[in-house]
Amino acid sequence: MESGGIRPPAPFRAAGVHCGIKPEALDLAVVWSESDLVAAGVYTQNRVVAAPVQWCRQRTPSDHVRAIVINSGNANACTGERGAADTETMARWTAEAIGAQPEQVLVMSTGIIGEFLPMAALEEGIPRAVAESRSDAAALEEAARAILTTDRVIKTAHREVTLGDRRVALTGIAKGAGMIGPRMATMLAVILTDAKLSLESAQRLLRAAVDRSFHCISVEGHTSTNDSVVLLASGDVEVCDSEEELILGDALTALSVDLAKQIPADGEGATHLVTIRVTGAPDEKAAFRVARTIADSPLVKTAMTGADPNWGRIVSAAGYAGVPLDPDRLKLRLCGVPVFEGGMPIEFDEVALRGVMRESFELPVELDLGMGKADCTFWTSDLTHEYITINAEYHT
Amino acid sequence: MESGGIRPPAPFRAAGVHCGIKPEALDLAVVWSESDLVAAGVYTQNRVVAAPVQWCRQRTPSDHVRAIVINSGNANACTGERGAADTETMARWTAEAIGAQPEQVLVMSTGIIGEFLPMAALEEGIPRAVAESRSDAAALEEAARAILTTDRVIKTAHREVTLGDRRVALTGIAKGAGMIGPRMATMLAVILTDAKLSLESAQRLLRAAVDRSFHCISVEGHTSTNDSVVLLASGDVEVCDSEEELILGDALTALSVDLAKQIPADGEGATHLVTIRVTGAPDEKAAFRVARTIADSPLVKTAMTGADPNWGRIVSAAGYAGVPLDPDRLKLRLCGVPVFEGGMPIEFDEVALRGVMRESFELPVELDLGMGKADCTFWTSDLTHEYITINAEYHT
Numbered sequence: 001m002e003s004g005g006i007r008p009p010a011p012f013r014a015a016g017v018h019c020g021i022k023p024e025a026l027d028l029a030v031v032w033s034e035s036d037l038v039a040a041g042v043y044t045q046n047r048v049v050a051a052p053v054q055w056c057r058q059r060t061p062s063d064h065v066r067a068i069v070i071n072s073g074n075a076n077a078c079t080g081e082r083g084a085a086d087t088e089t090m091a092r093w094t095a096e097a098i099g100a101q102p103e104q105v106l107v108m109s110t111g112i113i114g115e116f117l118p119m120a121a122l123e124e125g126i127p128r129a130v131a132e133s134r135s136d137a138a139a140l141e142e143a144a145r146a147i148l149t150t151d152r153v154i155k156t157a158h159r160e161v162t163l164g165d166r167r168v169a170l171t172g173i174a175k176g177a178g179m180i181g182p183r184m185a186t187m188l189a190v191i192l193t194d195a196k197l198s199l200e201s202a203q204r205l206l207r208a209a210v211d212r213s214f215h216c217i218s219v220e221g222h223t224s225t226n227d228s229v230v231l232l233a234s235g236d237v238e239v240c241d242s243e244e245e246l247i248l249g250d251a252l253t254a255l256s257v258d259l260a261k262q263i264p265a266d267g268e269g270a271t272h273l274v275t276i277r278v279t280g281a282p283d284e285k286a287a288f289r290v291a292r293t294i295a296d297s298p299l300v301k302t303a304m305t306g307a308d309p310n311w312g313r314i315v316s317a318a319g320y321a322g323v324p325l326d327p328d329r330l331k332l333r334l335c336g337v338p339v340f341e342g343g344m345p346i347e348f349d350e351v352a353l354r355g356v357m358r359e360s361f362e363l364p365v366e367l368d369l370g371m372g373k374a375d376c377t378f379w380t381s382d383l384t385h386e387y388i389t390i391n392a393e394y395h396t
Numbered sequence: 397m398e399s400g401g402i403r404p405p406a407p408f409r410a411a412g413v414h415c416g417i418k419p420e421a422l423d424l425a426v427v428w429s430e431s432d433l434v435a436a437g438v439y440t441q442n443r444v445v446a447a448p449v450q451w452c453r454q455r456t457p458s459d460h461v462r463a464i465v466i467n468s469g470n471a472n473a474c475t476g477e478r479g480a481a482d483t484e485t486m487a488r489w490t491a492e493a494i495g496a497q498p499e500q501v502l503v504m505s506t507g508i509i510g511e512f513l514p515m516a517a518l519e520e521g522i523p524r525a526v527a528e529s530r531s532d533a534a535a536l537e538e539a540a541r542a543i544l545t546t547d548r549v550i551k552t553a554h555r556e557v558t559l560g561d562r563r564v565a566l567t568g569i570a571k572g573a574g575m576i577g578p579r580m581a582t583m584l585a586v587i588l589t590d591a592k593l594s595l596e597s598a599q600r601l602l603r604a605a606v607d608r609s610f611h612c613i614s615v616e617g618h619t620s621t622n623d624s625v626v627l628l629a630s631g632d633v634e635v636c637d638s639e640e641e642l643i644l645g646d647a648l649t650a651l652s653v654d655l656a657k658q659i660p661a662d663g664e665g666a667t668h669l670v671t672i673r674v675t676g677a678p679d680e681k682a683a684f685r686v687a688r689t690i691a692d693s694p695l696v697k698t699a700m701t702g703a704d705p706n707w708g709r710i711v712s713a714a715g716y717a718g719v720p721l722d723p724d725r726l727k728l729r730l731c732g733v734p735v736f737e738g739g740m741p742i743e744f745d746e747v748a749l750r751g752v753m754r755e756s757f758e759l760p761v762e763l764d765l766g767m768g769k770a771d772c773t774f775w776t777s778d779l780t781h782e783y784i785t786i787n788a789e790y791h792t
Contacts, residue, residue: 316621
């Protein structure tokens, strides 16, 4: 297994094991530290919230977290009081294995909604995962693999920044391929750093990073009950002033964008990653709404699938985003080629553009609203036969 | 050709011809009357609006309309000033053929966005369509066929109501199969009646009917640039008082629901019609938002395709509708079977429910929010391989 050699920052230990929630694949991950961690979290905006999300929301930000335990194959959502008790039990078993209190353990779950967790499997698996945990790249990769559901590939990212004479490491793992809507997705991410951050800084930096990354991706626009992004900071490396914090924040955003883009790129059945850049918006909210509406249109997505420069679908999607826009001021470029401006089509070499769309994996859509200075970049998948196959047959 | 014998109300003449916008199929319809008509209209809420929609918006409600001309194969959208001039020319040619003024002719277009209309074809076709127009059922059917794009079947509906000793007829034709989002769709409908209505009554009754019908359907949630519903009333039959108007309004709503449901039932690639009934909402807007969000979720749609009682996708879609709801108060029934209540799954015979879902064309989803008394019924298609094939290959 090749992980590109991404290791967790020094104080963290990780593991991914198979405990039996899924028939065969790895399905249980643990990441933990011998000493207290600062933890920040950003969670789904769905009103129907899975038990582990409720557990984590009540416990972040915090400065005494010790571990996070994550299972795949079962979301523990729509499971009522029994689901809440099961989440607490997962935290307790993890705490017992590492010598901590249940309140010091965060929990994530992803997978099928509306079924109860197989607790016997977890009771056996959790102490084994803790016992097997290590600080090497293979351990991080196993953890990254154990949180996947319909994903085809593991998702990891790494950044290092220099603050004065110090080096800070940022390492992230994520999962997500379907049920991915803006305002996050069935998307889990855990970002580890050895930086020393206050509760407030950790929460603020994570929120800013998520707003420009995990909030700006979709596969089919369905916001999950389980979305969670957690930042765990060990405090080994000092961050001395607000300028250094800014540098760290930029690195955290860049790492988050890196991880986030990997999700629609691995979107269920995806054959293209569509990058939608909206500029010239009156404000960021408007830019986001237009970008998201284009991203979520199945007509836009299927045009991308078919390498079809059917730009009318893009313009008409922008038109129903609920943002007051003037069609005569719009400028649209598709894979760098101007196709619509001043309310009229622009002639272009259609055969050439089709060829570019067919050959390229990443398809840029650039729409200038001509109204202001705000912008948004949003990433989505195309919509293919394979998506239908996966989702018409993925069982409850 | 079997039209179920639906004829236009007496004073109306209709025709559908092939003029050459499409390679072979009928592509031009005219409906007109020798005397002035009261006309009401409801149009797309897209900010990018096709030239014919701009034309009609400025001319309804009106009490001196004489005709409507409709082409398929080209939406005349995103075509700027030249598109506006082309719409006016279509109205002028129709007016010349029937002996009226251009201002008395409404225009609809549907089809590809961003290409200019082939005006030579229309110049030849419009007078021919008028010359061939008749009042029989076959003529109405040809008109209904000439407005189709990716539709598989024509869409017509008929109602008669008795007001005292008088009989009022309501006859509608519609098209739509893709680019169908709430707030209407690439959806055209023309409803004809011999009732006598004031401008205000016609507009009010149409708006009320549309709110409960054409506004409550989707195929993939993409709101078109061209959606239009027009009511044309000849005034041959008196409507004496507000009670009679109420009866007529109910019939108009019933006819509109009948026509509207035919659109997702014929949705591109659809194998199921999904009927989403949300009750117990605090207000109608909330009921609509929840119903629409469920309807537009590709995960819900693909579960229906696969006859999979994956109710977690329905509950989680409701949860991100932007309506404050309490998961513990939700009650969900799928094809009449209770599956979720009190925040917990309800055990059900999954094999039996799968069988019902596989065998039934219409799949009812009933969600009680447990918060109030408002409701909404919303109709949508499932999402199939055939939808992808149609939309990844339908050309610009």
